Amino acid sequence: MKKPLLTLIAAAVLSACSPATDNATEHTTESGAETSATQQQDQALDYPQTRRDDTVDTYFGQDVADPFRWLEDDRSDETAAWVEAQNELTFDYLGQIDFRDQVRERLADAWNYERLGAPFEEGDYTYFYRNDGLQNHFVVYRQQGDGEPEVFLDPNEFSEDGTTSLAGLSFSPDGSLAAYATSAGGSDWRTIYIIDAETKEPIGEPLVDVKFSGISWRENDGIYYSKYDSPDGSRLSQLTDQHKLYYHELNTSQADDPVIFGGSDEQKHRYVGGRVTDDGRFLAITAANTTSGNKLFVMDLQADEPELVTVVGHEDSNTGLLTNDGDYLLLQTNLDAPNNRLVRVNASEPDAANWQDLIAEEDEVLSVSRGAGYIFASYMVDAVSKVKQFAMDGEEIREIDLPGVGSAGGFGGKDDADKIYFSFTNYITPPSTFSLDPESGDAELYFAAETTFDPENYVSEQVFYTSKDGTRIPMIISYRKDLQRDGSNPTMLYGYGGFNVSLTPSFSVTNAVWMDLGGIYAVPNIRGGGEYGQAWHQAGIRTSKQNVFDDFIAAAEYLVEEDYTSADKLALRGGSNGGLLVGAVMTQRPDLAKVALPAVGVLDMLRYHTFTAGAGWAYDYGTAEQSEEMFQYLHGYSPLHNVEEGVNYPATMITTADHDDRVVPAHSFKFAAELQSKDGGENPQLIRIDVNAGHGAGMPTSMIIDQAADVLSFTLYNMGYEKLD
Structure with a gap:
């Protein structure tokens, strides 16, 4: 469903001047602007x-x-x-x-046009993001069946001046609970709120000091998140260099949240992230000290005594977990593959020596996603998109027919989804959303923005x-x-x-x-x-x-x-x-x-x-x-x-x-x-x-x-x- 888990990771002297002059004689441009x-x-x-x-x-x-x-x-x-x-x-x-x-x-x-995100299913509801044109932030809506959409979260109401935004939203596996992050004034520091998805009532106190973090559920019991210790000085400029992954159990105090990774000198890293696979089986943890290269660990959460297993113990490559297929891990990596490849390995023996290529490296840069039981491989060909569909065993099924030359994104969803959605845009084409039948490969326009x-x-x-x-x-x-x-x-x-x-x-x-x-x-x-x-x-x-x-x-x-x-x-x-x-x-x-x-x-x-x-x-x-x-x-x-x-x-x-x-x-x-x-x-x-x-x-x-x-x-x-x- 998701792309691979990678490290999260943008005067003195008085002086006078006059504006520039144009040496050309006065003329009118195509737009009518005069010089x-x-x-x-x-x-x-x-x-x-x-x-x-x-x-x-x-x-x-x-x-x-x-x-x-x-x-x-x-x-x-x-x-x-x-x-x-x-x-x-x-x-x-x-x-x-x-x-x-x-x-x-x-x-x-020009900005005043409706924008609509691809729908996604959580529990009994279909959710989607929408902006009616000049709203400061997209609103999250939901609906049941053919019923009328209702507002689920409206970030435009988070603050009077519109400077607090929605910075992340994650649902529990059964869709009954939701956790969302907010950012005040554009800061990278986040606050996480957990709510009952049906009633929207809060559950416990908000989590604070969260930064460079995902939100990943462990069943319906709690979430994994990442944070730094609160700085002693300025929150906006002081050095932050030890990131930690925590687990928060519902209805407990954040002060009691255990550190899952990063609490020792041996595990000290600047960037740490964690995500649970869609089936709830594995917790994948990435750890890095720079924006390029990461270590990767996994933990079998269904084992009697879960232990941290090293998949990649160095930071010489970018390696992330796409998903698992039972006991097997599917990893996107540039280890020995500068343009990336997708490999498969048993979680009990995940060393690189045991990796087997599912999608081998090609001449173009590869990025993978998963949905509806398939793998979608996106390639960059001179900075524009080409997308192929693969079976879970690595067999190529087809190249997806894109609507033009530009950038295509999305191609993700749950395993039981019967449609996959993707977006398409380029420098002169407003974004459009398409629905893809993964069985036939046929794509239909789902939403096209109506702009001037x-x-x-x-x-x-x-x-x-x-x-x-x-x-x-x-x-x-x-x-x-x-x-x-x-x-x-x-x-x-x-x-x-x-x-x-x-x-x-x-x-x-x-x-x-x-x-x-x-x-x-x-x-x-x-x-x-x-x-x-x-x-x-x-x-x-x-x-x-x-x-x-x-x-x-x-x-x-x-x-x-x-x-x-x-x-x-x-x-x-x-x-x-x-x-x-x-x-x-x-x-x-x-x-x-x-x-x-x-x-x-x-x-x-x-x-x-x-x-x-x-x-x-x-x-x-x-x-x-x-x-x-x-x-x-x-x-x-x-x-x-x-x-x-x-x-x-x-x-x-x-x-x-x-x-x-x-x-x-x-x-x-x-x-x-x-x-x-x-x-x-x-x-x-x-x-x-x-x-x-x-x-x-x-x-x-x-x-x-x-x-x-x-x-x-x-x-x-x-x-x-x-x-x-």
């Missing part, structure tokens, strides 16, 4: 003064100043005052953009370009069919490039509005991601990280060379690790683009590992203490440490949030302070800080629209646009 060579800001920007201190760290004999270290204190009044002053400046600036409200209205109109966006008016093409070292990189470019390739089109280049994350085609309302305004949206599948398996990931980590930046730079140069756009009409965008990407590229090549939009970025590469669970990112990044070579490499590209005095950097709007405890906002605070203190050009260097929001997950629709309107307006304004139709 002007004489556009000027109403008044010059005066950046808030940011105190500098004398903090210095020494690495291998080299002193590195950190004058804005005090901004790391998220609980200080001085930091709060700085945030308020920066937001005041930024929102005053954005308020001068005449078409900002118009962009927001277009976004709200007509895919027939747009094109999404895949191209291949060459990076600095000769590597061939794919990129998907999407735009209106009537667009002219004359080098004048506003273009958003989006990237990530890390942590084995694959950027596959998906629909975004924000990007749809951008294209409707005459913009181009381009996404290269750069190294560091997982689009071509383990080797592609490895080619963009640690001392190979520059490959990622070179791939992104080459994508920008391709777009200019092929007359899609020009440097004056190009914006760089990315979030989290993608924020690092934008920060590194804009400091290495400030001439490359007109606008830079680093979001919730990892920008201080010398100290990232000292906050929350950041030490777990060392597999991709390395650390400054690791070796002198690693320190010099990190220091050489760290965005914070490579801002130079007097350089004219692109018009930059950094976005972050005060409750981001994944990539703490201090990264963005210090980078903004550095840019403002050394500003040497006309372009604005601003930071926009959301309040009661986190790394991005669970953000209410209203806040998403506000942020998107500001990002698009800032981008177009600094490309020289004065108004829209």
